[in-house]
Amino acid sequence: MRVLSRCSQLAADVAVVGGGPAGLLLASLLAESGFKAVVLEEHRVVGEPPHCAGLVTPRCLRWALGLPLSGEYVQNAVRGARVYSPSGATEATVERPSVQAVVVDRPLLDRALLGVALSSGAEVLLRHRVRAIRRAGNQWLVDAGDVAVRSPVVVDAAGPRFLLARAVGARPPRMLRGALPAVQVELEGVRGMDPDFVEIYLGSRWAPGFFAWLIPTGDREARIGLAASRKPVLPLLKHLLARHPRLRSRVAGARERRLLAGVVLVSGPLSRTWGNGALLVGDAGGFTKPTTGGGLFVGAISSRAAARAIELAWSRGDLSSRSLSLYESLWRAAVGRELAKMRLARAVLRCLPDPVVEEAIGVLRSRPVRELLESSSDVDYQLSGVRAAAVARALALSLLT
Ligand SMILES: Cc1cc2nc3c(=O)[nH]c(=O)nc-3n(C[C@H](O)[C@H](O)[C@H](O)COP(=O)(O)OP(=O)(O)OC[C@H]3O[C@@H](n4cnc5c(N)ncnc54)[C@H](O)[C@@H]3O)c2cc1C
Structure with missing residues (x-):
């Protein structure tokens, strides 16, 4: 400088x-x-x-960004995700024995x-x-x-x-289509959290057009945020924290450390x-x-x-x-191919009504689908390989039968 x-x-x-x-x-x-x-x-x-939740793979950190995995920026390591259905009644867990992603201080x-x-x-x-x-x-x-x-x-x-x-x-991507407004809060004193797992909250009443997330940064600290295809997003976040059946009691009384806003790009x-x-x-x-x-x-x-x-x-x-x-x-x-597939997946997922998402989460709980997903999923290359096609087929068939 x-x-x-x-x-x-x-x-x-x-x-x-x-x-x-x-x-x-x-x-x-x-x-x-x-x-x-x-x-x-x-x-x-x-x-x-x-302006980030700070979730990256070890591959991203070490190979793509060229930084050591042991830097002071690493706050936590996670090995899976819990995905909650729109009603909050159903939860699917995708996990692996080893670290899948690390949480960094951006x-x-x-x-x-x-x-x-x-x-x-x-x-x-x-x-x-x-x-x-x-x-x-x-x-x-x-x-x-x-x-x-x-x-x-x-x-x-x-x-x-x-x-x-x-x-x-x-x-440039159009606002509310390819560019979604996002908001995130850092909370201290969150209860009932497993720091090994990120949490994903689906449903149009929580985050229309996208999803909400909880990224644990410690035993009782987390970043909770959402992006949506509707503005303003801050009331949506307040609504999520106050009303989500899987979240509200766990964040009641938690201290807000930092609130941030940003734009999440989803059009490739x-x-x-x-x-x-x-x-x-x-x-x-x-x-x-x-x-x-x-x-x-x-x-x-x-x-x-x-x-x-x-x-x-x-x-x-x-x-x-x-x-x-x-x-x-x-x-x-x-x-290129991976991003094109993700773009297609987003186009499909964006249109799914809540009842179908509710059912899909139920299907994700079934053992064969979960095992397929766990053996093929990768945070960076989410839709690579034949196994991804097998997961999609198993999901589609389960939804149709
Ligand atoms: C809420 C939220 C959560 C996210 N979570 C994740 C996540 O968990 N994992 C992940 O991989 N990605 C995540 N992202 C996306 C990630 O933050 C971005 O993809 C990433 O920051 C892009 O890096 P960049 O260097 O391209 O741009 P930026 O990080 O935006 O950096 C651009 C820089 O340019 C500077 N700048 C802008 N305009 C000017 C100007 N006119 N003159 C000079 N400087 C300028 C800015 O100050 C900034 O420092 C998230 C995004 C948001 C909004």
């Missing part, structure tokens, strides 16, 4: 707008390969304000990524809000008020604000994620799982693909949109 005098102009190879996980990871990878990468982040402290995780970016040689300018990004000859000019960065490549990593989407010819990557000297990574490119809105794993994949595409295009001396379209081939090869 460095202090800049007023109205400085900086030259960089790549300007990265946004110092979240996607931007910081990309900047680290580029800096490690010898690029001058400059990150512009609007906040004074990275990771603040938090601000600390983002700061760990900042540390890696800085030690790799990336430059990170905090308190620099990008106001405009425009083309100037064959360069980009990224205007952050007292600083302007001039670079042949610009990357939008600014989350669901979609600063560059239109410039590359993509349409934008129709175009690259342009002339420009790429979109992380939430800015729609890189989240359409089923759950989880974006850390897929966003990290997008950053890795972007770093590789920039390196190859640079080595060819061709940063045109045609040359950078390699980016899409790379991320598609890694997660």
